[in-house]
Amino acid sequence: MIKLSNLVASYTTARGQVNAVDGVNLQIPSEYIVGIAGESGCGKTTLIRVIYGDMSPPLSLEKGEVRYGFCDANGTEVTSDNIGDYWSKRISYIPQSSMSSLNPVTRIRKQFTDFLDYDKGRAELLDEVRAYVKNLDLPPEAIDAYPHELSGGMRQRILVAMATFFQPDILLADEPTTALDVVVQKGILLMLKRLQEQMQNTIILVSHDMGVHYQIAQKMLIMYAAKVVEFGDTREVFEAPLHPYTRFMIESLPTIGDDRVRQSVRGRPPSLWEDLKGCRFAPRCPMATERCRSEEPALREYRPGQFVACHYVERSLQ
Amino acid sequence: MMETILKTDSLNKVYRLGGLIHRARIDALDDVNLDIKSDQPIIIGLVGESGSGKTTFAKVILHLVEPTSGRVIVYDRLVAGKGDKPTGQELLHTVQPIFQDPYAAFSSYQTVNSYLERTAMRVNQLSRTEAVDAVEEALTSVGLKYEDVRGKYPNQFSGGELQRASVARALIPRPKMVIADEPVSMIDASLRMSVINLFLTLKQEYKTSFLYITHDLTIAYYVCDYITILYRGAIFESGPAKAVLTDPQHPYTKLLLESVPRTNRKWDHKQIALSDIETKEYQFEGCKFYNRCPIAADICVHDRPAPVKKEDGRVVYCHFV
Amino acid sequence: MRLNLRLKIGLSILTVFVLGSLILPLFNEVYPSKQGAYRKNLPMSREHLLGTNSLGQDISWFLIFAVRNSLLLGVAVSLCTSFLSLIIGLSAGYIRGWFDRVVMLVTDSFVCIPSFPILIVLGTLFRGSARFSILGIILVVFGWAWNARTVRSMALSLRERDFIGTAKYSGTSTLAIILKEIFPYVYGYGIVGFINSILWVINTEAALAVIGLSNLETPTLGSIIFWALNYNAMFTGQYAWVVAPVVATSLLFLGLFLTSTGYNDLFSARRGRIHDQA
Numbered sequence: 001m002i003k004l005s006n007l008v009a010s011y012t013t014a015r016g017q018v019n020a021v022d023g024v025n026l027q028i029p030s031e032y033i034v035g036i037a038g039e040s041g042c043g044k045t046t047l048i049r050v051i052y053g054d055m056s057p058p059l060s061l062e063k064g065e066v067r068y069g070f071c072d073a074n075g076t077e078v079t080s081d082n083i084g085d086y087w088s089k090r091i092s093y094i095p096q097s098s099m100s101s102l103n104p105v106t107r108i109r110k111q112f113t114d115f116l117d118y119d120k121g122r123a124e125l126l127d128e129v130r131a132y133v134k135n136l137d138l139p140p141e142a143i144d145a146y147p148h149e150l151s152g153g154m155r156q157r158i159l160v161a162m163a164t165f166f167q168p169d170i171l172l173a174d175e176p177t178t179a180l181d182v183v184v185q186k187g188i189l190l191m192l193k194r195l196q197e198q199m200q201n202t203i204i205l206v207s208h209d210m211g212v213h214y215q216i217a218q219k220m221l222i223m224y225a226a227k228v229v230e231f232g233d234t235r236e237v238f239e240a241p242l243h244p245y246t247r248f249m250i251e252s253l254p255t256i257g258d259d260r261v262r263q264s265v266r267g268r269p270p271s272l273w274e275d276l277k278g279c280r281f282a283p284r285c286p287m288a289t290e291r292c293r294s295e296e297p298a299l300r301e302y303r304p305g306q307f308v309a310c311h312y313v314e315r316s317l318q
Numbered sequence: 319m320m321e322t323i324l325k326t327d328s329l330n331k332v333y334r335l336g337g338l339i340h341r342a343r344i345d346a347l348d349d350v351n352l353d354i355k356s357d358q359p360i361i362i363g364l365v366g367e368s369g370s371g372k373t374t375f376a377k378v379i380l381h382l383v384e385p386t387s388g389r390v391i392v393y394d395r396l397v398a399g400k401g402d403k404p405t406g407q408e409l410l411h412t413v414q415p416i417f418q419d420p421y422a423a424f425s426s427y428q429t430v431n432s433y434l435e436r437t438a439m440r441v442n443q444l445s446r447t448e449a450v451d452a453v454e455e456a457l458t459s460v461g462l463k464y465e466d467v468r469g470k471y472p473n474q475f476s477g478g479e480l481q482r483a484s485v486a487r488a489l490i491p492r493p494k495m496v497i498a499d500e501p502v503s504m505i506d507a508s509l510r511m512s513v514i515n516l517f518l519t520l521k522q523e524y525k526t527s528f529l530y531i532t533h534d535l536t537i538a539y540y541v542c543d544y545i546t547i548l549y550r551g552a553i554f555e556s557g558p559a560k561a562v563l564t565d566p567q568h569p570y571t572k573l574l575l576e577s578v579p580r581t582n583r584k585w586d587h588k589q590i591a592l593s594d595i596e597t598k599e600y601q602f603e604g605c606k607f608y609n610r611c612p613i614a615a616d617i618c619v620h621d622r623p624a625p626v627k628k629e630d631g632r633v634v635y636c637h638f639v
Numbered sequence: 640m641r642l643n644l645r646l647k648i649g650l651s652i653l654t655v656f657v658l659g660s661l662i663l664p665l666f667n668e669v670y671p672s673k674q675g676a677y678r679k680n681l682p683m684s685r686e687h688l689l690g691t692n693s694l695g696q697d698i699s700w701f702l703i704f705a706v707r708n709s710l711l712l713g714v715a716v717s718l719c720t721s722f723l724s725l726i727i728g729l730s731a732g733y734i735r736g737w738f739d740r741v742v743m744l745v746t747d748s749f750v751c752i753p754s755f756p757i758l759i760v761l762g763t764l765f766r767g768s769a770r771f772s773i774l775g776i777i778l779v780v781f782g783w784a785w786n787a788r789t790v791r792s793m794a795l796s797l798r799e800r801d802f803i804g805t806a807k808y809s810g811t812s813t814l815a816i817i818l819k820e821i822f823p824y825v826y827g828y829g830i831v832g833f834i835n836s837i838l839w840v841i842n843t844e845a846a847l848a849v850i851g852l853s854n855l856e857t858p859t860l861g862s863i864i865f866w867a868l869n870y871n872a873m874f875t876g877q878y879a880w881v882v883a884p885v886v887a888t889s890l891l892f893l894g895l896f897l898t899s900t901g902y903n904d905l906f907s908a909r910r911g912r913i914h915d916q917a
Contacts, residue, residue, distance in 0.1 A: 039506035181367035182533065186577040190587060208507060211536075211579030238581060249508045254540035255582050256563055256575070262540070264512035268476050382804060414808055417801040425802045427823035433809050440810025487809065 002028040002051070002170065002202065006064035009050045013058060018272045020046035020059075022226035025299060026307075028219070030069060030169075033196050033203045035217030035234065037210060041269060042223040044206045045096060048172050051204065052093040053083035070169055092163040096174040096206075099155040102147040108155075109143045112162050133161045136191065153184035160191060167199050174206045189216050210253060214238060222246050225269050225280040228299055232306035242308035245281045279311070287312055319357055322394055323527050324495070326352045329388035329399070331374050331551075346374040347385070348551035348606075351625070354544055359521050361528040363542030363559055365535060367574075371551040372531045376499045379529070380415050393494040393527075410441045414488035418500040420480035424472045430480070431468050434487045441491040456486040459523060460516055478509040485516055495527045502537065514541050535578050539563045547571050550606045552622075557632020567634045569611045605637070613638055643904055649897025656891055660707035671701040671858055680877060689879040693870040702883055704858040706891065712775055712844060712859070713837035719779045721833045724786035729817050729825065731787075732794025743791070749784035757781075758843065762852025771854050774847075778840055786832045790825055797821050827906030834899040838892060845888065860888050 009021040021043045028034055036044045046059065055061050065080045070090060072078050083091060095101070103111055112129065113122055130140035142150055142158050150158070156176060163171060173192070177185035193216045196203050205217060213220050213234055221231040222243065230243040241247040248265040267284035270276055279297050282288040291311055299309040331347040348371075354362060366372045377383040378398050379390050389399030395412050396403055404412060417423040424430055431453065438449035454464045460482040472480055481501060488496050498517070502510040514537060517528055532538055538545055542559040547570065555568040566572045576586060602608060605618040615637070623635045642650070669676045675695040683690045689698035731742040761777060797803070798821070806820050841860060847853045848861025855862045863884040867873075872880040 039508060182535070182579075183367070183573060183577045185579070186585065189579070190585070209579060210507065211581050214581045215579045215585050250581070252508050252511050253581055254511075254536050255580060256536055256539045256578065258582075259560075261515070262511045263515070264478075264510065265508040266512075268478070268509065380804065380808075410808055410810060415804055417804065419801065422801045423805050425806075425820050425823065428819065433805060436811060437809040441808075484805070487805070 001030055001069045003067040003069070004028070004051070004064070005067070007047070007050055007061070007066070008063040009046050009055070010060060010062050011046075011058045012060065016273070019062070019226055020272065021050060022272075024064075024228050026221065026228055026231060028202070028204070028221075030202045031200055032218045033193065033205060033216055035213035035220045036204065036206045036223060037208065037213050037220060038223035039208060039269065041225070041272065043226040044223050045174055046226075047223065048093070048174050048204065048206050050080075051170075052091060052172050053080055053087075054093065068170070088163075088168065089166050090168050091170040092166070092168040092172065094159055094163050094171075094173040094176055097179065098159055099147075099152055100179070102155065102159075104147055107144055107146055108150075108158060112143070129162070129165055132165055133158065136161050136195075151184075153180050153188065156180065156184075156188055157191060160188065160195070164195050164199065167201070169201050171195075171201060171203045172206075173203065175208070176205065177212065178207070178209075185212075192216065210238075210250065222249075225276070226272055227280060227309065228307075229281065229309045230307065231299070232303075236303075236306055242302055242306060242313050243281075243310050244285050244287060279309075287315055320355050321357070322353065322355050322391065323360060324352055324354045324362055324529065325391040326350050327389045327391075327399070329375075329378070329390060330386045331371075331378060331383065332386045345551045346371045347378070347388075349622075350375070350388070350548075350551070350553055352546065352553070352556065356527075356544075359525050359527040360543040361517060361521060361530055361541055363538040363545040364529060364531045364548060365533065365538050365545055365574075366548035367533055369550060370548040372533075372548055373499065374551075375548075376415075376497055376529070376531050379413060379497055381409065395494070407441070410493075411491050412494050414491060414493040414496050416481070416484050416488050416496060416498040416501045419504050420475075420477055420484055421472050423484050424480070426472055429469055429471055430475065430483050431464070431470075434483070434490060437487050437490045452490055453486075456490050457483070459489070459520065460486045461512070462486065476509075477505045478512055481505060481513050482516065485513070485520070489520060489524055489526065492524060493526060495529055497529045497531070499531045500533070501530070503532070503534065510537070517541055535563060535574060536580075547574070552606055553625075553633075553635055554607070555632065555634050557628070557634075558630060561630050562632060567628070567632070567639055568636050569613055570607050573610070605635075643901055645897050646901025646905055649894050649899070649901050652890060652894030653898055656706055656894060657710065660703060660710055663703050664707060667700055667704075669697070669700070671696055671704050672856055680875075683879060689883050690877070692866070692872070692877060692880045693875075694866065698863075698880055698883060701858050701863060702887055705860050705863050705884065706887060708771075708857055709841045709844060709860045710837075710891075712771065712778075713840040716775050716778045716782060716840045717833050717836035720782040720786065720836050721829060723779070723783040724790055724832070725822075725825070725829055727783070728787040728790025729794050729821060732791035733798050733817050733821060734813065735795075735798075739791075743788075746784050746787050746791075749781070750788060752781070754781040755843075755846075758847060759850070759852060762847050762850070765852070771857055774844065774853060778843060782836060782839065786836070789828070789832070793825050793828065794821055797824055827903070830906070831899050831903050834895050834902070838895050838899075841888070841891070860884055860891075 004024050004026045007021050007024040008019055010017050010019045024047060036047065038044045049059060050061060051066055061080065068078045068083060070078055072082065078086065102108065109126055113125065126143065130143055133143060134140045138157055138161060142154060147155060177188050180188070189212060192203060207213060217234050219232065220234040220237050222229050222245070224245050230237060230241065230246045237246060238250060241250055252262050252264055254262050265284060270280055270283065278293040278295055282292040285292065297309045297311045299307050302308050302313055329347050329350040333344040333346055335342045335344060364372045364375060374383065378385050381398060385399055389401060390397050392412055395408065397409060397413060424433060434453045434456065435449050438444050438452040439446065442452060444452055457464050457467060462479060462482055467483060475483065502513050505513060517530070518541060520526065521528060530538065530542055539559060545559040545562050546556040547554045547568065549570055555562055555566065555571045562571065563575065566575055604620045605623050608614050608618045611618065617637050623637050625633045625635055626639050627633055677687065677691045677695050677697055679691060679693055679695045681687055681691040687697050687699065689702065692698055727742060727746065731739045758777065803816065803820060806816050811820070844853055844859060845861030845864065848855065848859055848865050849868065853859065853861055855865060864881065867880040
């Protein structure tokens with residue numbers, strides 16, 4: 001269980017300070033593939049960075065903490081303060097566009113060893129890495145190649161392999177397949193699914209593509225304007241979405257074979273620079289009342305395992 | 319009355335990369351032959367993954383790149399290739415672009431409405447007052463108000479609004495065909511439909527055809543009447559959109575459709591063969607899909623498949639159809 | 640427009656120099672080049688702030704006029720070279736084709752010419768009595784080519800951008816595209832190039848003067864140093880004569896450099912913000 005308690009993370013820029021994650025309170029069950037969905041500016045990348053513990057300026061954790069569900073050598077639970085000690089070993093992170101961010105003048109293997117400290121010798125470690133990569137049906141020679149010699153899809157698969165080499169308890173992936181072709185994307189997502197089944201760990205996957213979540217995420221959380229608005233089993237979120245935003249978003253997506261007319265969600269997300277009161281979706285919500293505009297709905301468990309932040313769930317389900 | 323909406327004759331575009339030692343030849347467009355006719359304006363989808371040649375096709379049709387050989391004809395007017403090319407003005411009334419990134423489609427240093435006004439005055443040859451009316455009309459048809467647009471710079475708009483302004487600008491000259499290169503891929507999913515639905519209404523309102531270039535099969539299904547699937551510069555399948563995407567006949571089209579992450583049906587967890595070194599595939603003598611095709615045979619190695627016409631109006635480039 | 644610290648410091652220094660060199664000469668009574676106007680080799684005092692030199696000139700007045708003349712020369716030459724390099728670079732980079740090739744042939748020839756040796760040769764021809772204007776023209780001839788290349792490469796990459804396509808399909812003429820679409824993106828670099836060019840002009844003039852190849856009658860930063868070296872000021876203890884112009888030149892350069900890089904920072908930040916979407 002990964003516990004997120006009252007997380008507030010902000011960016012400090014020349015313009016001022018803005019809370020990219022503004023009060024997230026959630027317990028993410030372990031050993032699932034959990035998808036974080038939402039659109040640009042909703043805070044999903046920031047949330048992933050907070051979970052990873054990568055809080056370098058201008059990003060800072062204003063309030064709250066994360067508890068990871070495993071303990072350190074002394075038996076105390078690991079929290080945001082010391083999660084850095086466990087990077088790559090028990091928690092791993094594949095950032096957005098990481099396959100384009102590899103150093104073009106060093107071989108992949110060097111970028112791998114640069115980032116780890118390990119007990120054994122370098123050569124021995126690399127042999128083990130090659131064997132591991134081979135087991136995943138990837139060519140072990142790719143480790144010795146330069147990034148530009150591999151295709152985008154191959155690079156990403158190698159990055160996934162390296163991120164899972166130490167069998168971390170938690171793997172965080174931010175838009176791992178966004179820039180890739182649909183066929184390559186399927187391969188990588190299925191690879192992640194197989195890895196999760198083998199390692200029995202938690203994978204948290206950020207994607208703006210709802211289809212990706214439908215295919216491989218067992219649980220899903222929807223973010224809107226720096227808040228979590230819905231969380232639960234993916235299937236239930238798709239079949240019976242509780243939050244109006246989720247519902248409108250899912251209904252706006254076209255599907256092959258379905259000829260119904262689709263509409264955008266009207267309006268646009270609020271700017272996080274403004275003073276936001278009440279429910280952040282209220283300006284766009286057709287059911288919004290005065291209560292919605294002044295009182296912020298808390299995330300509560302509406303059905304077993306399904307959480308939603310809305311005052312009028314019953315009304316919206318009609 | 320049937321018109322030839324889009325026709326290409328053996329369109330080729332070859333890029334040569336590299337220095338003296340490692341020369342790679344990329345056939346970005348490899349003998350593309352299209353002949354799409356219709357009696358009303360249609361939305362033609364050009365679908366392909368990265369490296370398929372769809373962006374090159376857009377550049378050729380917009381005169382931003384010269385084809386190596388072959389011609390492109392839009393509504394009976396030659397727009398690219400050797401021959402009687404249209405004058406500048408004629409070209410601007412035949413095709414108009416909409417680019418992928420709305421923020422890159424305008425200079426950050428100029429107001430958005432200045433582009434629209436300029437189009438009305440210079441392309442439509444209108445006076446300043448007439449131009450203002452034309453701009454207002456165009457903006458209204460995309461759901462924007464002139465007062466909300468006037469005097470604003472690109473970074474003051476949301477992506478969806480800016481893209482709609484782009485659409486408005488493209489329609490001012492009443493072009494025969496609008497070339498839209500991935501027009502919604504940089505817009506949030508929940509806001510895309512407002513732009514995509516526009517294409518459907520404007521097609522009727524302005525009697526304009528669209529060439530919709532995308533890698534997103536789901537959107538292609540929703541908005542296109544006719545679709546062409548490209549792979550490494552070659553057409554694999556072409557035909558009525560709904561038919562091709564619900565009943566694909568080319569192995570590659572089938573592979574694509576199996577790989578789209580749908581929201582109503584889970585994937586078949588088959589292993590898929592990934593593409594090998596890309597430059598090799600471009601120059602392959604036979605069918606370019608040979609390395610990944612589940613039904614490939616010896617004939618596919620040397621013989622490029624000829625187009626096979628089907629009853630529903632589609633064309634498939636495969637030996638085994 | 641919030642100026643960063645670097646820019647503030649740079650502009651402050653430059654303002655002092657510019658205002659000082661433009662206003663103070665109005666209060667001057669005796670033209671500083673006039674030799675023997677005062678007693679020779681006087682030490683620093685209230686009457687002669689930096690003392691007088693071996694030619695009987697007041698050093699501080701000479702220095703003020705020198706700064707003024709060097710700055711005027713720098714600005715005049717730089718305006719010309721900036722104008723030339725922008726026009727040539729932008730048009731070659733955007734229009735391409737044979738026009739680009741011809742223009743680049745000429746430009747590259749100028750880039751490859753070793754300017755300093757040739758300037759020395761020309762300098763020996765004039766032998767210290769070159770008219771200031773001739774010197775300026777020669778510096779323009781040697782100064783435009785390098786920046787033209789850089790501007791051209793900027794135009795080359797800018798012309799591929801989508802908004803140029805939008806402009807073309809909006810009926811924009813080629814000239815309008817160069818001036819209204821491409822130029823604004825090059826403008827910031829143009830300013831930086833302008834300031835760097837001033838640096839280059841002052842530096843080259845000073846270097847030529849020090850070897851005696853400029854107009855040595857006119858007070859410039861270079862000619863002060865020339866005369867000071869000529870009269871062995873360091874050895875005769877007339878430190879003010881040598882040190883003052885060196886310090887002045889260094890400060891001026893510092894001001895120009897800080898302004899140039901500070902503006903560059905500001906410009907790229909602003910460009911970044913413009914391109915930053917909500």
